[in-house]
Amino acid sequence: MSKEGLLTNVTTQVGARRISRALRPTGKVLPEHARAHNRSLVLGHLFHSGPSSRADIARSTGLTRVTVSDLVGDLMDEGLVAELGVRAAGKVGKPATLVGMRTEDFVVVAVDLTDDARMLGAVMTLTGDVVARREVPLDGRRGDEAADLLTDLCRDLLAAAPAPVLGIGIASPGVVDADGVVVEAPNRGWYGVPLAARLTQALGVPVHVANDANTRALGEFTYGGAEGAAMVLTVGQGVGAGLLVDGALVRGRRWAAGEIGHVTVVDDASTEEALPCACGRHGCLETVLSAPALRRRVAGLDREAADAALASVGRLLGVTLAPVASALNLAEVLLSGPPELLDGPLREAALATVRERTMPVIGQELDIRMATLDEDASLTGAAVLVLSGQLGVT
Numbered sequence: 360m361s362k363e364g365l366l367t368n369v370t371t372q373v374g375a376r377r378i379s380r381a382l383r384p385t386g387k388v389l390p391e392h393a394r395a396h397n398r399s400l401v402l403g404h405l406f407h408s409g410p411s412s413r414a415d416i417a418r419s420t421g422l423t424r425v426t427v428s429d430l431v432g433d434l435m436d437e438g439l440v441a442e443l444g445v446r447a448a449g450k451v452g453k454p455a456t457l458v459g460m461r462t463e464d465f466v467v468v469a470v471d472l473t474d475d476a477r478m479l480g481a482v483m484t485l486t487g488d489v490v491a492r493r494e495v496p497l498d499g500r501r502g503d504e505a506a507d508l509l510t511d512l513c514r515d516l517l518a519a520a521p522a523p524v525l526g527i528g529i530a531s532p533g534v535v536d537a538d539g540v541v542v543e544a545p546n547r548g549w550y551g552v553p554l555a556a557r558l559t560q561a562l563g564v565p566v567h568v569a570n571d572a573n574t575r576a577l578g579e580f581t582y583g584g585a586e587g588a589a590m591v592l593t594v595g596q597g598v599g600a601g602l603l604v605d606g607a608l609v610r611g612r613r614w615a616a617g618e619i620g621h622v623t624v625v626d627d628a629s630t631e632e633a634l635p636c637a638c639g640r641h642g643c644l645e646t647v648l649s650a651p652a653l654r655r656r657v658a659g660l661d662r663e664a665a666d667a668a669l670a671s672v673g674r675l676l677g678v679t680l681a682p683v684a685s686a687l688n689l690a691e692v693l694l695s696g697p698p699e700l701l702d703g704p705l706r707e708a709a710l711a712t713v714r715e716r717t718m719p720v721i722g723q724e725l726d727i728r729m730a731t732l733d734e735d736a737s738l739t740g741a742a743v744l745v746l747s748g749q750l751g752v753t
Contacts, residue, residue, distance in 0.1 A: 399751025576601025677712025
């Protein structure tokens, strides 16, 4: 391919989907990590800003031109970056040579395990566009059977990939640690399952696993324009949340930040509302707000009664969100799930309740809205897991 053709492909891919900001790094950069850190800075600039000159990269990253030239040379040797020709003359002096990521030459595999009835997967470009989709019904599978089904789905997606696969990203329900071990996912019957290692060994491709709500937060922040202080509330088979504060993903001491679905909202265990939860307790938010619970609640009701039922759940959600919004001074809460259930009386009641229960300086400017990425939020977030894990790009 000519340099002119490569430039066209790169800029077209970057323009195919709006890419937002990079996450703020949360760890201290040690000397032995400096080169990897600098490499991610260069790739991050090219990912978010598109084709640039070496001087542009140096100005943006704060690295020296010598360091940038050295890193760009290495990235070209790896096939991740290519020279794209000279920039159109606009200044006095020698025209700058542009370099860009070869986004069209690689893909990622992303899998969303949020749905209560099926596993969703896709082959995606590095800029978040879907190349191929696959889905398989769960049919009640749990534990090892569900893990085997996931492995087969990933094999199918790898076979459908039209270009080399950088890695596989998995958005899993439950508590997932930094090594991709599913510590606890009651709805899947997974406890202490080393999912990332298991899939990497079986498939021969790097696999990255994270909590599904966290991956949705990553997707919304990178591709959907979420604010730097936001909660992405995921409503599927269960209920979870991804938290972004000052542009950084909050994971918590035991990687369980955002497990809002297991906050008790029905205190009286003797009432019919105090339903048993998959976590073993009764009256958790998940027992009233999960997609199956909402569908059961409105089944057979006329529109007026269904709206009232959804609003009652929205008030419980607002009670739960108010202290979180106050503690973190959130700018917005994004609801990710079935819009026919969430976007309307439920969302409106939740927002009104939060505003009633918080200081005006917090509640009056807080917005509760539907997530912009809809059903692909977890898939795009899973793609970001691969970009971050393999390239250092968010």
